[in-house]
Amino acid sequence: MKQLDVLDITSFEQAKVLSHELRRRILSQYTDNQVPRTAKQLADQMNLPASKVHYHVRELVKAGLLGLTGTNEVNGIVEKYYLPVAKDFRIVLKDMDTQLEGKQKIINQTLTEFRKGFLQAMAEEAENSMLDVYHLHLTASEKEELTKEIKSLGEKWHQKVKERETDEMKSQYEIVLSVYKKESD
Structure with a gap:
């Protein structure tokens, strides 16, 4: 199986599966992106019951x-080895195959999981967590320029990590970036 660098998620069903916290944790176990694992190996790695991980692995497989x-x-038991189809997944709301209500559900699930993770990180290491909120008054062209710069920055770091040649200890970080028009008060 040839693994993609990035898979853009435009299917509501895939986004729904991906927005589940345990399923994202399962995918994050593949930090090496090269070593296939069984559901049992993943469960052992995560200190979780094999049946629970097996169910979520099946859901990830079903969603592609x-x-x-x-x-x-x-010993008569067939072990199945799995690998993520991509090294990274990106939910692309604007291209998603669902109505506004479905998109809102994915946004809500994603932000709820991000909030939980962020609050936990703040409790453990507040000085290593960052939350900056900017209120900017932009023209339409400035907003487009900002959006392009943010995407470019994300791509730059994705490429940098992909090309890294060291095996030094790495930690996983989550980044949520958004630019949206705020309604006037």
């Missing part, structure tokens, strides 16, 4: 986010 790379029979 995790792919079967091979099998191995051990």
